[in-house]
Amino acid sequence: MLHKRARLLLTAMLVLFAMSFMTVSAQDDGVFRVAAVAPSATTDLAFSQSMYDALLSIQAEMGEENFEFVFQDGTFVVDDAAVALRDWASSGEYDLIIAHGSQFGSILEELAPEFPEVSFAWGTDVNTFGLDNVFAYTAAAEEGGFINGAMAGLLTKSNVIGVVGPIEVGDAAAYINGFVEGAASTNPEAEVNVVYIQSFSDVPLATEAAQTHIANGADILTGTAQMVVGPIAVAQENGVLWFGTQASQAEISGEVGVMFQVYHWEVVLSDIIALIGEGTMGGESYVLTLENGGLVMDFGQAVLP
Amino acid sequence: MIAEIFTASLFASTIRLATPYLFATLGETIGQRSGVLNLGLDGMMLMGAFFAFWVAYLTGSLILALIVAILLGALMGLVMAFISVTMQAEQGISGIGVYLFGLGMSQLLFQKFIGTPRTIDGFPKIAIPVLSDIPVFGEIFFNQNFLVYLAFALVPIVWFVLQRTNFGLMIRAVGQNPEAADAMGISVARVRYTTLILGGILASIAGASLSTALINTFQQNLTGGMGFIAVALVYFGGWRPTGALIGSLLFSFVNALQLQISVVGVGIPAEFAVMSPYIITLIALIFASKRRDKPDALTKPFQRGGA
C-alpha cells in the first residue's frame, strides 16, 4: 500500500543517513548526573519509591546545582528498561546509571562491558558480574523483618499473625523469612500464616488475602511490595496492627501502624558517588543494614502519640 | 480440616469478591446482547474506581462518589458507543484502546491529584435486621455493604428488563438480527447507544465498588485485569444475567478458596493455588449448559443498506 511503502522508504532513508548520536562525554561541569529506571511508580510506598526518595535526599544534601537526576518509573517490562539503559549509556551524559530492580541484572551483564567508561549500579543483588564498572546493592531485609516479627510476637493477643507476600524472591522473601524467625523467637506459640499471592501489584487479591487472615483470627498483619496498600486498608478497617517494610507507611496506616523498616539507599549512593569521584567505577557491592544506617526502623501512630 | 477451610467467612468473602465481577459482567451482558463487544471494560472500571475514590476522599461523601461514578460511567459509555456504533470501529481494538486510555488516565490523575496511596472509610457493612441473625447464613448473605446488595439485586432486574420488557425485546432483536430490527422500525443505533451507556454505568460502579467498598484505596491498575475476566464471564454465563451470577460466584469462590487454603496451610505450591480459579472455570465451561443465546450480530457494526 502506497502510504505504508512511503513510510518504509522514509524510515529506510533516515536509517541510511542516520547520524550517529551526539558523543558528549559526561559533562565536565561539576554536576553529577544520575539516571535511574525502576519497575513501579515513585509513589508505590515500596520498592521504587525508596530509590526515588533516596535520590531526592542526595539532591537535597548536595544541592540542586551539583546533582541532577532523571527517573524513569513504571518500567516493569525488562526490554523497555534495556532500551532506556542503553540510551543513557550511549549518550555519555550520565555519571551513574542505576537499574533498580533485580530483573534488570541480565541487561547490565550485556551492557556494562560495552560502555566501560560509564558507571552502573543495580539492586537488589550482590553480583557485580566481575565487572569493574558495576556496583551492586541490596538490603538485609531480614534484619528489620526479624525486629518486626519479634515485636509482633510480643504484641499479638490472638497468637495468629498474617503475612501477605508477593512472589517468594529477593528482599521480599528475606523480609518474610526474617519476620517469621523473629516472631518465633519471642513467641513460639504464635501461628504465623504466610500467603504469597504471586504478584507484586494485584491489590484486590492482596486485600482478600488480608481479609482471609483476619477471618482466621489474625490480629496483626504485615506484608511487602506495592500491593500492600490493600492490606493496610483492611488492617485499618478491622483495627488490626500493621508492620511494614521498604518505605515508611506511617502516614497511610494511621492508628494501626506500628513499625516500618525503611530503606535508606542514600547511604549506599553517597558512597558510590564518592568512589566514582575518585575514579573507581564499580566492583563493590553493598548491603543496607541496621548497623550502617541503611535500614532505619520508623514508628507508626500506634506507638507514637 | 474441612471445617477449617469451609468457614462462613469463606462464603462471605465469595459474595463480597463477586460484587465487582457481577456489576461488570451484567453491564457487559447488556451491551453484548445488543451486539456490541466492549473490551475496554477494565479501563472503564479503573476510571470509575479512581473518580469514586477521589470524590469520597475529598468530600467524605460516599453517595456523592457513587453519583459521580454513575455520571462518569454514562459518559464513558457514550464515548464507547460513538466509537463502536457511529464510527463503526473494529470493536476488539477500539476496546483495547479504551482500556489503555482508562488505565493510563486513571493512574495519571491519581499521580497528579492524590500522589501517594491513601485509604478511606468505605461503604460500611449493613446488617439486615432479623435476617442477619440467622446462624451462618446471616453472616454470609445479610451482613454485607450496600453495593453488594445492589449488585445482587440487579440480577433479577436485568433479567426482567431483558426478557419481559419491550426494551429488552428490542435489545435482543438488535443483537440477533439488526437488519430485521431495522426493517421493523427499531433504531439500531439508539438501542446500542443506550445499552452501552448502561454498560458504562455498571462498569464504573464496578470500579467504584472496588475503591470505595472492597479495598478502600486506589493504586495503579487496581483492577488487575478484572474487566477482561468479566468479559469472559459473559460468554461463560451464556449472555444471561443468571449466568453472570453463577460465573461471578464460581470465580470468586475459587479465588477465596485458594486464599483460604494457603492461609490454613495445606501444602499446595502457591502458583497452582493462584492458577486454580482459571482452571476450574475452564473445566466448568466444558461441562456447562449448551444453551447459549449468543447474539449473532456480536461485534458487527450495523450499516443500513448492508454492511
Add this chain to the structure above:
Amino acid sequence: MKTTSRSAFNPLKEIQLRVWHLVPFMVTLALAFLAVSILLLLFGVNPIVAFQAMWDGAFGSQNTTAETLVKATPILFVAIGITIAFRGGVVNIGGEGQMIAGALAGVAITLAIGESIGFFVVPIALLTGFFAGGIYGAIAGVLKAYFDVNEILSTIMMNQIMVQLMNFLLNGILLDPEAGVLNNIPKTARISEVAQLPRLSVVFGSFQLFDRTRLHWGFVIAVVLAIIVYVLLWHTTIGYRIRAVGLNIRASRYAGIPVERQIVLSMFLAGGFAGLAGVVQVLGLNYRLQTDGSPTGFTGNAGFNGIVAALFGYLNPVGAIFSSVFFGGLLIGAQQMQRELGVPASMITAINGLIVIFVVSSQIFVKIARRRQMTDALPEAEPILETSVEDGMTT
C-alpha cells in the same frame, strides 16, 4: 478476493484506491495528534517537543531504529499468528500464554542440548517453541471445535494459567543454578553462545548499519515468515480452506471441508507463531528466560499488541509487518518522550490508547471509500471482526 477486478488490472485505479486510503488515515492521525497534544498541554508538557522526542526515540538514530525493530519482532510474530486465526474464524486472545509456552519449551530444550550439536540447536529450539505454542493454542481450538467452549474465554483463562506455570517452573526446576542465595527474579541459566541468534549488523569499511545495537536476526525471520504466510493464505489450498471456514462455516461444511479440524489447525498455527515470538525473544535478545513478576510475565504485552497490530495490518501478514514496526516505534518513541520530558509512564499508556482509538475509528472512511470503489456487490458472509471480503488485498 477481488475475483473480477483481478482480471482487469488498472494501475491508475489501483493508485487511486491507495490514495483514497491515505487521505482519511492522515486526517485521523492529525486528529489523534491533536487530542494527544491537548492531553500533554493539560499536564504542562510542550507537545511539539514531545512529538520530536517521540520521533527521535523511534527512528532518530540507528540505535533507536534498531530498538524499534527489536520491539516489533515479537509483535510481528504474534500478529502473523493472529492473522491466520482471525482469517480462520477464531479469535485468539491467548498470544501471551502461547508465547510463554513457546519460550519455556524452547529454553528448556536449548539448555538441555547445550553445546553438543553446535548451532543446529537453533532450528530445533525454534521448532520446539513453535510446537509448544501451537499445542497450547490447539487445546483452545479443540475446546472450541468439539466442546463448544468459546475461544475468547478459554484463551484468556489459559493465559493466566501459563503465567503461573512459568513462575512455578522458573522458581523450580528451570531455575538458574548460579542464582545466588540472595535469590532474585525467577530466571533460567544463560543459553550457550551457539544457541544465540546472531546480531544483525552490516559493517563495510567505514559504513556501518546497526552496529552495536540489539537488532537480531529474529526480525528477518519474522519478515520472511510473514511473506510466506501471506502466500500460504492466498495461494494455497490450505490457506483457502482456512479462510473459507472463517467466512462461512456452513458453506464450508457443505463443501466438504472438515470444519472442526480446520479450527484446531488455525488455533495451532496461531499459537505456534506466538510460541515462536517467545522462543525468538529468548534466543535473540535476552539469552535466557526470566520473568519480572508482573502479570504479563516476560512478554511485555507482545501477545496483546500483536492482536492490535494484526488488525491494523488489515489481517494481512504483509500489512502486519508495517503495523508492527509502527507499533514498535510508537511504544519505543513514547518511552523516549517519557525519559526526555519526565512524562510519567501512565501518560504514555493513555496516549497509546488515544492513538489506537483514533486510528481504528478512521476505518469508517476507508470503508466508505471502498464501498464506492466496489462495482460488484459481494455476498456478506460471517466475518468475525468485521473484516469485509475485499480485505484479501493483493499488495
